[in-house]
Amino acid sequence: MAFGRRRTEQQDTGEQPAAFDDVLAGGTDADGDSDAPAGGWRRVLRGNRGLWITALVAVVALAGGIVLGQVVVSPFDRAAGAGAPDPGLVTVPVQFGALSNDVTLRGDIGYNDSSELTFDTSSFEGAAIVTGQVPDEGAEVTQLSIALEVTGRPVIVLPGELPAYRTLRIGVSGPDVVQLKEALAAVGIDSGDPASNVFDQATANGVAELYNQAGYPVPEPEEGTREAVTASEQGVRDAEQQVADAEAAVATAGQGASAIEVREADNEIASLWRQISESERAGEDASDLRDQLEVAKLRRQDLDQPKDVSAEQSMLDGAREAVTSAQEALVSAQEAALPFLPASEVLYLDELPRRVDSVAVKRGDALEGSAMTVSGATIQLTAAASSTDVELLEEGTKAVFELPDGTEHPATVTQIAKSDESGRTKVIFEPDPLEPDVMREIQGENVRISIPVGATDGDVLSVPYAALTAGPGGESRVEVVDGDPRDGEDAETRLVVVETGLAAEGYVEVTPAEGELGEGDLVVVGS
Structure with missing residues (x-):
């Protein structure tokens, strides 16, 4: 480049640029005469003004920082260089208000005694299908409520704690029978002697009334039960007729000989006497006739003796036993047809009424496992x-x-x-x-x-535990600051003897006994 070439030429000739010579020489005027050195420096300053201004600002800032560093001190440095302050008194104001000592717990809120309900389906042949009476969530279940309808049959709610575990029918006994009687009595149904643990006729009548109030027919007895009752009733009638016939036979046999039989026997004896007399008058042998006469007399004596009716009596006894057996069979058949309570049709719940929290089944579902939560x-x-x-x-x-x-x-x-x-x-x-x-x-x-x-009984004065000190006689007291607590040991204070009361949450109830104490007074808790 031209500049490069020019500089090279200058270097070769040993000449310097004019501007550079001017700076070294102090500059020249317009006529080429030499000027004062200040003229050269002036040209330098004019050509690099920005640079010189920046340098000047930096120098001024450095000088200012040095001055400020000697004059201004931060609070932390001042505190570090200062000595510790004189100790003051640590005080708190006397409180006035109700004071209580509380126990704080965390608890779950809900309805009591939540439990899942399962229903006995053992008495159903095939699937147990929910056919109706499905309660809504939030519904109330009480005594005589229908918890569910399963395969057309009700599940009746009764008060009790013992779960139903068997079918209750005539003749059975146990604590579950007692519970049933108590439950029926609780809903106003008579079921016989409540002290008896036997399911009797009165209990069966009570079960019939239970179904009547629930709006359902009593459970159907087993197949053939009604026919067995009819056959047993006929068996009793037949046995009773046999007894009547046997009693007539005994009566007839016990009457003895008839008047005709007696008359005939007497006539026979009289006739033999006549024949013997005629034979003896004729000089004939009458020994055969006398033998016949003795036999006739014996037969006549038999007619006067009571007749043996043991055979007829034996027949009568047998007939009577047959009546007893027939009557027992009839009772058994009738009992089998009496109302009974299947375990699948009753649900015992304590602490009624209950609230339905959730329902896990709907109409048409097969009943398995838990059906609802109450x-x-x-x-x-x-x-x-x-x-x-x-x-x-x-x-x-x-x-x-x-x-x-x-x-x-x-x-x-x-x-x-x-x-x-x-x-x-x-x-x-x-x-x-x-x-x-x-x-x-x-x-x-x-x-x-x-x-x-x-x-406390209303509002009281109270102070922290730390404010209490013991006096020489063991009395409790507090130190009240009347002056400035910051004066430390020189602060003006006074001792007030107090009687303490309820303590709660770090505070204790105080009543001034000697001296005055009021709300807002500052009491010493430390220094």
């Missing part, structure tokens, strides 16, 4: 408490729990169970009545429960 109609809170907290609780203790909107709702401790292996104790609370929409919102939620186990 719970008690009573709303309850269930929590677990430590042994220490349980010692502070008792049945009837009042509590509160938080609703979704943050408000507190009352509840009462209704049951304290035994501790489990982990040492936790189940505590059950019964809330005050809740609106249905609120209950739907919080059902199944875990809520915070507060149980005041000690409370």
Whole structure:
């Protein structure tokens, strides 16, 4: 390039550029005369003004920083360089208000005694099909309710704790019969002697009334049962006729000889006497006639003796036994036809009424496994408490729990169970009545429960535990600051003797016994 060539030429000739010479020489004027050195520097400054301004600003900033560093000190540096402040008094104000000692638990809210229901289908031939009476969720199940209709037959709800495990019919006995009688009595149905554990005629009549009130016919007896009753009734009639015939035979046999038989025997004896007399007058041998006369006399004596009716009596006894057997067969046949209660058609539930929480079947389904879940109609809170907290609780203790909107709702401790292996104790609370929409919102939620186990009677003065000191006589006292706590040991204070009361959440109730103490007074808790 031209510039390169020019510079090369200059270097070859040993000449310097004019501008460079001017700077070194101090510059020249317009006539070529030499100027003062300042003129050269002026041309340099004019040609590099931006660079010189930047350098000047940097120098000024550096100088300013050095000055400020000597004058301005940060709070942290000042605090680090300063000595420790004089110690002051640590104080808190005396509080005035209600004071309570609370036990805090977490509990689940819902309806009590939730359980899954399964139904006995052993008495059905083939599949047990749900044919109706399916309850809605939230429905109430009470005594005499139909829990389900299975294959056209009802499942009747009765009060009780013992599950139905067998068919109850005439003649059976046991605790399940007692429960049935008690349940029938509870719904106003007479079932006989409640103290008897035997299913008798009165119990069968009660079962018939139970089905009548439920709106269903009594269960059909086994096939051939009614025909057996008819045959047994005919058997009793036949046996009774046989007894009548045998009794007539005995009566006839027991009457002895008839008048005709007696007259004929007497006539025979008289006739033989005449013949003997005539033979003896004629000088004939009458020994044969006398033998005949003795036989006739014996027959006549037999007629006067009671007749043997043992054969007829034996027939009568047999006929009577046949009547007894026929009557027993009739009773058995009739009992088999009496109303009975299959285990599949009754559902015992305690603590009625119950609430249907969920239903797992619908009409047309085959009934298998759990059909629905029910719970008690009573709303309850269930929590677990430590042994220490349980010692502070008792049945009837009042509590509160938080609703979704943050408000507190009352509840009462209704049951304290035994501790489990982990040492936790189940505590059950019964809330005050809740609106249905609120209950739907919080059902199944875990809520915070507060149980005041000690409370002051109204508003009181209270101070932290740390504010209490012991006097020379063992009395409790607090130190009240009347001056500025920041004065430390020089602050003006006074001692007030107090009587202590309820302690809760780090505070203790105090009542001034010697000296004055009021709300807002500063008491020393440390220095």
